[in-house]
Amino acid sequence: MSANSVYKPQHPFMQWLERRLPIASLVYSSFIVYPTPRNLNYWWTFGGILTFMLGAQMVTGIVLAMHYTPHVDLAFNSVESIMRDVNYGWLLRYLHANGAAFFFVAVYAHIARGMYYGSYKDPREVLWILGVILFLLMVVTGFMGYVLPWGQMSFWAATVITNLFSAIPGVGDPIVTWLWGGYAVGNPTLNRFYSLHYLLPFVIAGVVVLHVWALHMVGQNNPTGVEPKTEKDTVAFTPYATIKDGFFIGVFCLFFAWFVFYIPNYLGHSDNYIPANPGQTPTHIVPEWYYLPFYAILRAIPSKLLGVIALLASIVLLAFLPWLDTSRVRSANYRPLYRQFLFVFFLVVIGLGYLGSQPPEGGYVIAARILTAYYFIFLLIILPLLGLFETTKPLPNSISESVLHKGLAAGASPPSGVKV
């Protein structure tokens, strides 16, 4: 654990390169000797998983793009021809479609971890805001990707979501026409969505670089929320974090493979195997599962404009968490009240997800309104007040102390100095 050792090139070529482009020492300091807190749990592996998924989506997506035709008359059949005639085309498409879903599984786990352990707090505000920007970019990219197969749900999702902009007073309708490239969702819409769906992942990759850069400036948070103080509190990124991430990427891939190989259409909607038909509206238009909580918030509010504002606010407010949360203690492990309210918040988001999948009528609307109210009350009222009134538990003096204390309390390891 010699964390501050410096890269010294041995080979003459590497010495030559080092004086011109110190890329080897950048990799060395960022991904090899970079100190990471020794007490990180598996919730910290989702960053690595997300990077892996972004790469996987790009590789499968680029190959799919070689076979896909972005035209309203040909798109549906070109996807089917990928499924039937392209070598392993079925595998590429199922990997890509389910990959999007698992990308969101990972990002929700990553966000939930950040909220639980207060990873957004000083000095990690910029890191967190970059994360919210990444999430927004993912939402937009995923939505545009869902439109490309040009099934019924693709078409009607595109219609519903682009129509949200018509709620903007005054300029709403011209904006929607401009987005569509016409007076209805049509070929120009499909073409630009395809173009942007190909572009945005590279924007995401760029922001990921900033996200990782910011992370390496401030260091990782950890389950105690106490900053590492001595060398004893950290371990080197390689091999410790790399092997741990690697193992958990393997576990994640097992779940992923379960869906890809055995229930590849479980997360999709059967209506998307019906070619897009502008003349026939499906009985229920539902987005992909990962947007359902936000869809429920949108529909919970009777006014269209206010609904759209609430939808946007539900994501944008997350960027202000560092200031909405007034507590000086980071980790929910030491904040008994915050922990309760946060778990309710997580349940509320899951509940909203369920309600988003149901028709907007009767009891569902009332339930969605109550849960939406909690969503915003939690962020805007409970969080700021909790920091002022909550009695927190005593924090450990250091990461090492918490690790040692935990071991002793559980009776898992013998007193210090004795090796097992």
Added chain:
Amino acid sequence: MNGHRSVALALTLVAALVCALGVRMASAQEQEIPPKQRWSFAGPFGLYDPQQLQRGFKIYREVCSSCHSLKLLAFRNLADAGGPGFTEAQAATIAATFQVTAGPNDQGEMFQRPGKIADYFPPPFPNDQAARNANGGALPPDMSVLAKARSVERGFPWFIFDAFTQYQEDGPDYIHAILNGYEEPPAGFTLPPGAQYNKYFPGHAIGMPKPLSDGQVEYTDGTPTTVDQYGRDVAAFLMWAAEPKLDERKRLGFQVFVFLIVLTGLLYFTKKRVWHEVLHQS
């Protein structure tokens, strides 16, 4: 502190109650649930039964194909691995029994010729308008991906169990149910002109007349010639038409699982070894 805890708990309870209430209210207008059938292609090792696909194809050819197209399938697909198991020669013979529009020829005319193995299944009607006109205004849907384009609303909590039990056969279940769901309309139910009553069809008024009756299609392998059996066979055939790579997918899936379990296991033990020192020092 306990007071706050109970506030949070109470909030969760209220939310749960409201959700439950919502579900209650929505399930008031229930639809008949198609009964689950046994499918050879269900589960992680389930594959298509070529005999069943051949029987299903016979039904498509003799009954369904007079109204329903199968545009995305070519005759060559009949000889593909993981399909009905016809030989290439058999597929070519089948193709030759269909008339296909080809051309234009040197005179600029379209013409009819017997199908070749590379041809796609010709549609029964030249366009949707002609299809509607011949079917009392209803459009018989293309059957290429029909088995994946139909589903059964599973509801909470069943949809969660389905992820574990790998239930993916609601499309074929639905098709089988529709074919067996024709009955006399109950008293007081007024059918629109030209429609039939079907127990499983959403809204019950279906445009398609009862397509199959017992003994209508001849089987040479001794399989019972009942509507129930016909329904299963043609639904299996349509599932294959919609998902022709299912056998390949499940075989590869098993290999991927073996690989991933070994890899993840090795990574786990390596991780344990690497971290051993860190976890057992003070």
